[in-house]
Amino acid sequence: MINYRIRVENDRKNIFSGHIHLGGSNPSGERIGFTNYFMEKNGEPFIGVCGEFHYSRYDERYWEDEIVKMKMGGVNIVATYVFWNLHEEVEGTFEWGGNKDLRRFVELCGKHGVYAIVRIGPFDHGEIRNGGLPDWLFGRPFEVRSNDEGYLAYARRLYGEIGKQLQGLLYKDGGPIIGTQIENEHNHSSAQWGMTVGINNMWLNGGSDGNAHMLTLKEMALEAGIDTPIYTCTGWGGATTPVPDMLPLWGGYAYWPWIYYETDRFEDVKEHPATPEYIFRDKHNNAIPKSYNFEPFYSPEDYPYACCEMGGGMVQFYKYRFELPYKSVPAMTVMKVAEGCNLLGYYMYHGGTNPKGTVNPYTNDLATPKLSYDFNAPIGEFGQVRESYKRTKLQHYFFSAFGSTFARTKTILPGDTSGMDPHDVDTLRYAVRSHGGAGFLFLNNFQDHVVNRDLTGFNVSLDLPGETITIPREGELAIAAESFAMLPFNFDLGGIKLKYATTQLVTKLDVDGETFYFFCMPQGIKGEYRLLSQDLESVEVDRGTVERSEDSTLIAVEAERDSLIRLTSAGGRKIAIYTMTDERSLDFWKVDVRGRERFVFSNANLLVSGDEIKLESTEETDVTFSVFPDFERSFGTVEGADVIGRATEGLFATYTLRAPRKTIGFAFEKVKKERAVLRFEAGSMNGVKEALLRIDYSGDIGYAFIDGDLVNDNFCNGTTWEIGLKRFEERLLEKGMYIYVSPIRKGTVVNSNTTMAGWNETAKELIADIASISAVTVYEIVLKA
Secondary structure (H helix, E strand, O other): OEEEEEEOOOOOOOOOEOOOOOOEEOOOOOEEEEEOOOEEEOOEEEOEEEEEOOHHHOOHHHHHHHHHHHHHOOOOEEEEEOOHHHHOOEOOEOOOOHHHOHHHHHHHHHHOOOEEEEEOOOOOOOOEHHHHOOHHHHHOOOOOOOOOHHHHHHHHHHHHHHHHHHOOOEHHHOOOEEEEEOOOOOOOOOOEOOOOOOOOOOEOOOOOOHHHHHHHHHHHHHHOOOOOOEEEEEOHHHOOOOOOOOEEEEEEOOOOHHHHOOOOOOOOOOOOOOOHHHOOOOOOOOOOOOEOOEOOOOOHHHOOOEEEEEEOOOOOEOOEOOOOOOOHHHHHHHHHHHOOOOEEEEEOOEOEEOOOOOOOOOOEOOOOOOOEEOOOOOEOOOOOEOHHHHHHHHHHHHHHHHHHHHOOOEEEOOOOOOOOOOOOOOOOEEEEEEEOOEEEEEEEOOOOOOOOOOEEEEEEEEEEOOEEEEEOOOOOEEEOOOOEEEEEEEEEEOOEEEEEEOOEEEEEEEEOOEEEEEEEOOOOOOOEEEEEHHHEEEEEEOOEEEEEOOOEEEEEEOOOOOEEEEEEEOOOOEEEEEEEOHHHHOOEEEEEEOOEEEEEEEOOEEEEEOOEEEEEEEOOOEEEEEEEOOOOOOOOEEEOOEEEEEEEEOOEEEEEEEOOOOOOOEEEEEEEOOEEEEEEOOOOOOOOOEEEEEEEEEOOEEEEEEOOEEEEEEEOOOOOEEEEOHHHHHHHHHHOEEEEEEOEEEOOEEEOOOOOOOOEEEOOEEEOEEEEEEEEEEEEEEEEO
16 A cells, blocks of 8 residues: 655745735625735635636527526636627727627626626737737737837727726626736737738737736726726736736646647647646745746745636637546646635636627637637536536535635645656645645546546555644545545534545535535545544434544445434534535535525526526436425425425435426438538427537538528537527528538648649548437426525
8 A cells, every 4th residue: 555645734824915906895895805825805715716708709698597507606706808809890889789798797797696807908819819809900000919009099998998888887886896807918928810811820919018018008997997906917928917916817728729720830749748737736835936837927925826717628729629528627626726726717617609790700719610619618608517517516615615714724745746747647646735734635636638547555644743644544545537636634523623534525504503514525535534532422324334432433434325424522512414425416506595505406407596496407307406404385386397296315305396398399301411401390499498409420610500601610529519509599490500511631632733723622531421410408497485
């Protein structure tokens, strides 16, 4: 057996404030501020969970439910880009209606109790044409992204228009907008000028005038009335970071399609490298001033290590069409938090579709699909919920429940990790965050672009002041391939000292004088709890074993089913530990509904607003809804389904609901193996929330048209292509849909050997075939008090 060891000494952070020029209050007296280590809300540590969602890339009719869906996933801040070229495509004409209604989008964030950060550019990137700058700026005699007064005059006008949209919605006015991002990756990243691509491939200026330009833009934002407690900038790659006037934000991606952007520039790139993103580091430590993807122009401990672009997925580029492993996202969360991050930010958290322009119909970056910006995000282009959503949700619940304590913990590494090889997947990766001898052991067994495998036969010893805790004390640990964990040690479990658990803490709830702690078992790890015997009066376990000695009590729980442990402390307090299996935890929700917080298990997505609960189910007509504590008076009225059963098992009252089955009526005819025409039956989408068309095909690019109008596209990578149909319902009934798959062309030759202006392409082999087309129903059931 391998024993890994880590010295957990000097685990106190030097936390101070007053040096960061950020913060503010709202009319109710709530205050936001910063220490050098974390954001504060009313003087207490606050762990922000920020998810990127671009209003202009989503149908406005569905904004509200999707914002609620993000909130249900534990997101408490929504970040969104304001793309200049979408709002002022024609010079002097600003558009703020429909899907471009920034004001209404922010109002919905406020309605549902989530903060907002607006990323106002002028340059955004975001895989959009010109990085968000209008084409007509190319025809002006100045340098963009600089302090050239010609450019600043246009940027000032843009900020003025944005400011008008946001008045009354700022935090100081009682609105949800707590932050403004200025520019993006200034002096680090650029984008192609869309007008020049082809024979002449020209890129925008990457940024001039450094801090002076960024501070000028901030002053212009204030003059435009965009006055927020927080101003942020991106920090990686040597980007301009004018501290202390802006908070630098960081991130990390493990999937890099840009390295294949042009083969003549990256001829040596044959395979995507295994990145160092999944090796633990310490990014809030003056003794380690620089590390992988983190080279700040300031002392690391002077400012919080905060993120805005943790890879919530990645967009497909034409020359790199990976299948994103959704576990990479919660694994990224584990890494960033272990590194010292106390403000999480996912890009993207919610995917979308790029809107068409009037001057330039297709405004996405040239390397990406014309329309699709699904990004493999936790919530997809048409509202699909992915495994990454379900797993990060559990992590976010933890930060919400225990963030005030957790934010003070300090990162401790087992040694110098800078030389670790990301291809080494046989050695356990581990780190600790601790404060006062209590904290969390982080384990990671996920690595991108390699074959991960189970790790077995090890334990981890924590050398604390005055004691050593070995996890587990007897026996050994194992962790499944692609798994990760945050295991508590010396945790105060309501007056009972939990020496360690091999399960992951999720959240807690007080019910009728008893405190319920919910844990889940990471994949491959057997669940056990070791508690101080002197703190215990009694122990009851429904599924598991208890071994009690004078110094400690060991409780091992079953691996295949949820279990409940009921404890009485020596002081008479009632404590319960509920352990979820990994599979069961993916159906877990914590909701605030009908006057109190409750725990719910459901095979449907939950969207809670006020006293109303929406259950969103894909394909399944039978939905289970298990709730604890049960509703005091009645389940309430149900729309969209019938209640066909109620049962009580353990803590939970389980209701079974059945929605009337709906079949999306359509027929398709393959014109050729790579072309299909679809016709839809009138009324077949009535009463459904969404209909997802699923296309399995081989070839190069999939295109979906309605009456010649491109409505969606997809780069083929062997996965199923999904299209949400509901937003196109009327047009589909009238005109139908045409699917075309452009072929992969092998052995191509372009012949221009002619005395006239003739070009002709021939190929030895064409590969394209539509294998199957189906449609699945997304049901919505509404529960009302």
